[in-house]
Amino acid sequence: MHKRKFPLSRVYGLLESGPVVLVTTARKGRANVMPMSWHTMMEFEPPRVGCIVSDRNHSFATLKATRECVINIPTVELAEKVVGCGNTSGRRVDKFARFGLTAMPASRVAAPLVGECYASLECRVVDTRFVEKYGFFVLEVLAAWVDPSRKAPRTLHHRGRGRFMVAGRTLKLPSKKA
Amino acid sequence: MHKRKFPLSRVYGLLESGPVVLVTTARKGRANVMPMSWHTMMEFEPPRVGCIVSDRNHSFATLKATRECVINIPTVELAEKVVGCGNTSGRRVDKFARFGLTAMPASRVAAPLVGECYASLECRVVDTRFVEKYGFFVLEVLAAWVDPSRKAPRTLHHRGRGRFMVAGRTLKLPSKKA
Numbered sequence: 100m101h102k103r104k105f106p107l108s109r110v111y112g113l114l115e116s117g118p119v120v121l122v123t124t125a126r127k128g129r130a131n132v133m134p135m136s137w138h139t140m141m142e143f144e145p146p147r148v149g150c151i152v153s154d155r156n157h158s159f160a161t162l163k164a165t166r167e168c169v170i171n172i173p174t175v176e177l178a179e180k181v182v183g184c185g186n187t188s189g190r191r192v193d194k195f196a197r198f199g200l201t202a203m204p205a206s207r208v209a210a211p212l213v214g215e216c217y218a219s220l221e222c223r224v225v226d227t228r229f230v231e232k233y234g235f236f237v238l239e240v241l242a243a244w245v246d247p248s249r250k251a252p253r254t255l256h257h258r259g260r261g262r263f264m265v266a267g268r269t270l271k272l273p274s275k276k277a
Numbered sequence: 278m279h280k281r282k283f284p285l286s287r288v289y290g291l292l293e294s295g296p297v298v299l300v301t302t303a304r305k306g307r308a309n310v311m312p313m314s315w316h317t318m319m320e321f322e323p324p325r326v327g328c329i330v331s332d333r334n335h336s337f338a339t340l341k342a343t344r345e346c347v348i349n350i351p352t353v354e355l356a357e358k359v360v361g362c363g364n365t366s367g368r369r370v371d372k373f374a375r376f377g378l379t380a381m382p383a384s385r386v387a388a389p390l391v392g393e394c395y396a397s398l399e400c401r402v403v404d405t406r407f408v409e410k411y412g413f414f415v416l417e418v419l420a421a422w423v424d425p426s427r428k429a430p431r432t433l434h435h436r437g438r439g440r441f442m443v444a445g446r447t448l449k450l451p452s453k454k455a
Contacts, residue, residue: 112437115314117295136293139317141329141411149327149413151319175448182450229407233319233415235327256434256444259290261452266434267445270353272360274439 102212102219102244110146110243113172113218114138118254119181119263121171122152123202123210124161130202130211131189133158134181136257138170146240148222153234157189162236166224167208170238171216175253175265180215182261207241217249280390280397280422288324288421291350291396292316296432297359297441299349300330301380301388302339308380308389309367311336312359314435316348324418326400331412335367340414344402345386348416349394353431353443358393360439385419395427 105113114120123132138150148170152159162168173181180198187194195202201214205221212219221244226237256264283291292298301310316328326348330337340346351359358376365372373380379392383399390397399422404415434442 109437112435112440115295116434116436116442117293137318139327139329140315141413147411149317149411151317178448178450182452186451186453233325233327235319237411253445254442255448256294257290258294258447259287261450262290263448263450264294264432265445265448267431267443269436270356270433270441270443272356272439272441273364274360275364 101246101248103247105218105243105245107146107240107243108144110220110240111140111143113220113245114148115140116254117256118172119257121173121181121184121213121216122158123169123171123213124158124165124167125210126161126165130195131158131161132184132194132200132213133189134185141237147225148238148240150236150238151234152236159234162224163227163230165209167210168222168238169205169208169210169212170220170222171213172218172252172254173216174249175255177215178255178263181255212244217252218243218245279424279426281425283396283421283423285324285418285421286322288398288418289318289321291398291423292326293318294432295434296350297435299351299359299362299391299394300336301347301349301391302336302343302345303388304339304343308373309336309339310362310372310378310391311367312363319415325403326416326418328414328416329412330414340402341405341408343387345388346400346416347383347386347388347390348398348400349391350396350430350432351394352427353433355393356433356441359433383420390422395430396421396423
């Protein structure tokens with residue numbers, strides 16, 4: 100796993116296609132990892148991301164308390180581990196050990212990067228005013244890492260009830276905007 | 278184009294994979310349509326959707342004033358029209374006429390459905406408290422329509438700078454959750 104620093108101005112291109120992501124959090128030396136599909140870009144640079152984390156998830160309290168996480172983007176090879184992470188709770192299980200995921204130190208936050216994911220975004224929570232009502236956290240991306248060898252990442256996109264669309268071919272069209 | 282009413286409890290499966298959508302708005306008998314990729318599901322039922330609309334878009338003022346829109350989901354056949362809608366402004370152009378899109382009456386809102394899209398979600402704005410700071414609108418889906426003949430819709434997913442990922446194959450994995 101070789102990750103290179105990635106320009107913050109291009110982070111939106113990693114997230115706006117709607118991939119399932121693995122969110123890591125850490126508190127008191129213990130890390131957890133949770134799949135998430137309910138996220139959106141909110142600003143280009145510095146990149147801002149909004150996401151929903153339900154208070155039924157073990158990660159919710161850690162995210163709220165530490166105000167830090169890493170958004171990791173897996174590809175299809177990791178599909179079974181991703182679903183496994185969603186089917187178990189960090190309350191009872193060390194998911195890194197259970198699913199053979201590698202926790203790598205991040206540069207700006209205590210939560211780890213997931214080594215097997217092709218991209219990782221270190222994030223800080225910058226607005227919690229919509230957390231109580233909606234479980235909606237506003238994050239700012241502090242640092243981004245991408246494996247430069249992955250040109251056409253076959254990301255996973257959840258269509259509900261365990262069905263995942265695997266990223267297909269790329270179409271290039273002359274868009275004037277970002 | 279045959280659209281059938283679609284259960285609100287399953288709407289999340291249409292949006293959480295991150296498709297580019299066409300958002301329609303209407304005011305004083307004039308409709309507009311705008312592509313959007315920055316959206317997220319926020320709640321299952323009634324379905325709640327959060328989205329970012331920049332105040333640089335012509336649709337922004339209409340959405341804010343009328344508090345209504347329709348989220349339409351196009352597939353790859355419409356890719357050039359989608360990009361065309363993003364490259365022109367409703368200030369100067371009737372995009373339905375220009376791009377040959379069919380405005381069909383909705384059941385609950387004044388904004389039209391886009392006939393060529395395989396799914397359409399009639400929405401009402403339910404929270405504007407994050408509009409000033411982030412351009413973030415919270416929508417509730419009032420009615421949903423899907424073309425039942427489209428089993429594996431080849432949705433478009435923007436990866437930035439005019440590159441679109443076209444939905445590939447479907448993987449089914451035993452997820453315990455939604």
